Amino acid sequence: MPDVRSRSVKSLDTAAEAGRHQREWFADLRGRVAAGEPFALLNADVPHEIFRTMDIPYAVSQWWASLVTAKQRSGHYLELVRQRGYPDYSEQYNAVTLGSAFGPEPEAGPWGGLPRPDIVVCDASGDVTRKIFDIWGHEPGVTFYPLESAAENEVPVNWWELMPHRWEEAVGPARLDLLTAELENLVRFLETTTGRRFDESRFREVMALANEQEEWNRKARALVARARPAPLSVVDSIPSVMLPQWHRGTEWARDLARRFYEEVRDRVDAGRAACPGERARLMWIGRGLWYDMGFYQRFQEEYGAVFVWSMYLAIAADGYIRYGDDPMRALAARFAAFSDQLYTPPWSSEWYVKEARSHGIDGVVHLVSDDPRGSYFTARALEAAGFPVLEIHADNVDTRTFDDDMVVRVGQWLEDVVMA
């Protein structure tokens, strides 16, 4: 019996490569910003492809928050938010990143610290995100550019079939017109404030690279869904999928996605398994437990239970690909309803059922955090389709609320329900 380590093991070459690249990229970004280039801080649901096209250095708020959390620093940054009188219990993902703007010694942050952004961009989802970014926009030298977060009255259910080519039908013209116009304005704003140019041919190239990257993720997802036993667990796949996602539209990210696919294929061909004694295939719903990636492997040794599915590979496979002759509208289609794919029924609920079926899932562990996002209907749809669901409650950024008893509860559920 190999020992099951409580820290995660990055066993894929692409995961190691993605981690190494991330450090290099960030060091390079810090160097460019120190040399006077503009720096943009974006929310995950903001179309980065614009910034990529214009070669404006940017980082993603959620990535930074996950790094801070992995370094056990989120409590510190939330405390800085509290010291300014703001709530430390609200939308912690963005609050942690805001907290790094308040630090007296920014360079004391992880990896030399987050440089001060010139531009911060978010979509105005929920009640709080825009407020947080707006507060940030009042820091010296920072400009805030908000995008709307619009909603649709009626939508077709089968978004994952429509999105690649028939996104107009899936998202609807009202939201597409709005975001397309906002993005055209964003380009003009960036041209004006940074002096950089937006070349249409470069934009088409970036869009094509992003689609290629996600197509490789799609092929990898298909392999993971089919292979028995699972060639890898979510711990292996998350870094190889997530980190390149922040570099969408580069050759590096496209090539890494291809190499990830090849690694998965080689493992399947060689009969390698995350857990050769696989007896149960588990689905993870919710954000990743960044500060405790070992959690996902704790159930392998005792139960032969492997987490084979998390949203990160699956949403890369289904959530981003958009083809079409009008690249700005296609880009708007990528983001105008992005989070609905994961969080809004009927899209979310039906998609999870489709994924659970295609991956041969035996049980679902659902991380419910306080942010209110349609999770009941996801669980309900999975249960209605015959999948046992265990809900655990925690907020993945705030280590103060996570509970070690979760491990015990999951084990009990595996014994009593999934493997009974």
Added chain:
Amino acid sequence: MPTALAALEEAYTRRGSKDRADARAPVVGYVGADVPVELLTAAGVRAFRLTGDPESGFALGDRYLGRGVDPVARSVLARLLAGSFGDLDRIVVSHDCEASLRLFYALRELHRVEPGSGLPEAYLVDILHLPHRTTARYNRRRIGEFAARLEAWTGRPLDLAGAVAAHDERRRLLAAAAELRRAVPARLTGRQFLAVANAVLPVDEHVALLERLLAEADQLAEHAGRRVFLSGSDHDTPHVYEAIESEGQVIVGEDHSFGGLFMNEPVGAGGLDALAERYHHSGPTAHRATAGERAAHAAEAVRRCGAELFVAYCRAGDEAPAWDFPEQRAALDIPAVLLERQEYGRADLTALRKEHPCPT
């Protein structure tokens, strides 16, 4: 004949239920501050705003929406499932805050997967608030879609001009009634004003009672007591007003959608364009405005109503108002207290009982 105030207060006790007008007209329950009620009136439907009830349980609301959502929405959903609002033909929901949107999604999904729940069809009116032309165009489109949908439901054209004129008149009279609480001493308590503004009546009857209330103004009692401006979460019920006013305070102004916030400019004669613009610019609400806009508004409103104490009330699950507080406090020259993570329908008044309530 009872006084107009008594009649309005009586009508307020029927909140969350339909008025007595025309029994043949379709009944619409609506959710949130951004439903263009003028269009509902123009369509000839009986419409009332759905409100929660902190005194009855809302476990089903918790189950479907999760406990991270403003409890008002959870309570409204539980009451809908319990049939507390009577028979509704439609539900119209606005995107005035995240809780309303999540409530819409839950209603839409329950309607789809649990037809036995007996919920009527829900319709979303997606009015947005970024102060940009892109958003204005989007809102105009959504207002037009909603108007067309109402005509399709009722099978008859809208009487928009008449409806807008009636609502504008009501708005003008409510603004005049708000002056009564700004008087020193106040001639209406906050609790009374809540009833005056949210009495469940057809618009024309409401207008008639407001006119009578203003005519009877000199018979209204005087209310001394520390003058409080109440900021923060929406108050769909009088519970928190009653708690605060029971301790020698009088709420002379507020900035939420059931109170004085929405008595702004009339829509006027511009048709759907003007209606779209008015709803685009409504507020500034805690859920859609920036902390800076909220602070500027608070400073102006506090000055106008002569408040002596600023209370920011934030319900647990309704986190937006807490982000406004530091800027609001900095913009004010009166003491300010923050009541954070308050239970629905309750207020922990310990901080208000201190002689010098500022936490700093």
